[in-house]
Amino acid sequence: MGGAVVDDAPPGVKAPDGGWGWAVLAGCFVITGFSYAFPKAVSVFFKELIHEFHVGYSDTAWISSILLAMLYGTGPLCSVMVNKFGCRPVMMVGGLFAALGMILASFATSIMHIYICGGVITGLGLALNFQPSLIMLNRYFSEKRPLANGLAAAGSPVALCCLSPLGQVLQYHYGWRGGFLILGGMLLNCCACGALMRPLLPPKKTPALEDSAAEDKPKPKKKLLDFSVFKDRGFVVYTVAASVMVLGLFVPPVFVVNYAKGLGNEDTKSALLLTILGFVDMFARPASGLIAGTKWMRPRSIYLFSFAMLFNGCTDLVGSQADNYPGLVVFCIFFGMSYGMVGALQFEVLMAIVGTDKFSSAIGLVLLMEAIAVLVGPPGAGLLLDRTKQYMYVFLLAGCEVTLSALIMALGSFFCIKKQQKNPGGGEEMAMSAVEKEGLQNGAGEHVENGDAAADPGGEEEPRGRENGTCSAE
Structure with a gap:
């Protein structure tokens, strides 16, 4: 496939501002919730980790810091991956990474093991979900985009209100290892959210357009990081x-x-x-x-x-x-x-x-x-x-x-x-x-679709x- 971008909005396609876009918004809501709330939710396990590995609070606090650092610091990497492979496959792979990190962390024998698995691997997985979900939201909404962004952003406080009490219940019944394992399973929902990110499809071509397709100039290759x-x-x-x-x-x-x-x-x-x-x-x-x-x-x-x-x-x-x-x-x-x-x-x-x-x-x-x-x-x-x-x-x-x-x-x-x-x-x-x-x-x-630029006799699409x-x- 090379560097082809598989889910860029094709020429002539206007953001639907609804329809399947609401499914994309639901996926973005869940992803935003996991991305921002998860680093705070794992803090409920810190006391058990301190007792288990004989470390200080500052040592366990590095888990949340690494998660946030991966979420923010891997931004350019996520951009390159999205521009090369598209949002949907990147998000589904990210969901696997996020879940795998927490599952491996449940078998940890040292705090360093948790840093690598629960911090780096899970953080990378969440990053590979968060950024592409926002990109797809931008492609599906135009007129209603401010509202869509506000609704998606609400996933953060909602998830925090749910994940923190859930973490306390899991810790009480299953300990930190069982809690990490169950949370890892929950993060597999990121794969389902990734599957919702369906690329926008180009409009059906009329016979006249199909005859002139050969005369179209090839689309320039998109930069992996612009x-x-x-x-x-x-x-x-x-x-x-x-x-x-x-x-x-x-x-x-x-x-x-x-x-x-x-x-x-x-x-x-x-x-x-x-x-x-x-x-x-x-x-x-x-x-x-x-x-x-x-x-x-x-x-x-x-x-x-x-x-x-x-x-x-x-x-x-x-x-x-x-x-x-x-x-x-x-x-x-x-x-x-x-x-x-x-x-x-x-x-x-x-x-x-x-x-x-x-x-x-x-x-x-x-x-x-x-x-x-x-x-x-x-x-x-x-x-x-x-x-x-x-x-x-x-x-x-x-x-x-x-x-x-x-x-x-x-x-x-x-x-x-x-x-x-x-x-x-x-x-x-x-x-x-x-x-x-x-x-x-x-x-x-007063939106003008890309495909309507030809209606202006002396105009050219900008x-x-x-x-x-x-x-x-x-």
Whole structure:
């Protein structure tokens, strides 16, 4: 098969915005849930692992860190695999890897064995599922894509609310080895989700089109990893802002329970804060997707994303002053709202910036950059806590980082748009970014299928990537 891309949307095929796309959305919902919730769910087994292998808590915490590092750091590898083999086979192989890793980890004789099997192998399997599922979601939805992204992102809090209690039940009845084995079996569902990723089919050719098919130029071979996305200033701004954001975004959920314990609250009462956060997050994501898909808001999705980051950062800054349990409850409610908004919008905005053709490469490169921040953020906050012994400074640091990312995103996106562009007639007209163009087209329902370009006598179909011309380095 060589480097053929088996599931790219063929010319003339419009995103169905429904139909089989809802099955793709269901698969993406499950995959997103496993990918983000699984690294946190395995933490319920840490006490038994500490007792079994005579290691410290920091040693077992590396399991979750390795899972997340593989999920983010293997982004370019996933992009290459998808561009070479297509989404469906990559996801099904990834499901096998994810399940195999946990099954092998159930027979571990050392903590290093779990690092390799439960961390590296399972993490790679989840990565090979997560990224392709988002790519397929982008191909099946256009007008309803913000809502689809919001619904898919809701899989993360839903899965976390289910997997963590399930892990505790499995540990109680079967121990950590039996729990790992059962969880490994559950991860085989990733293969079923991969099977749902059916490639879009080209329209049936009429006899006239079949006669002229021989005259068509051969389709250029697609790059396995397209670095040309870095020529797009909008993509560069997004990547920098997202990397800064991730430094602080995941810090509060990691430390809020211990923050409450430090104020003298019981363990169960403190753990309830994460439940509150997850419950609000669960509804905030689809609601944010619904708002982002409105006719007025979609052209401004970048600025809505910037607001979500600013909202999250300010919530951290204000929450750092909480000195009692009710104050932390209020913090978790607002943090869940802002966290859900960020989760629902982050990939929607990236899709709108780079377009469908380059999204598979763009998401891989973005995740690689974010992997560095994921590894640095929480440990850096932990180091600050060790030095100061005050959770207030940890939340202040996280809030400043996320607020800075919001400013980078809003100001960078604003200034990367060329305000005025001379038209052939010598006049001037406002130029819009790719996000604004796509939003106006989708909001007004003025989609033009690729195959309709021939209807313009003097026109010629323009590649999707050219949408970003007003925001690129050209």
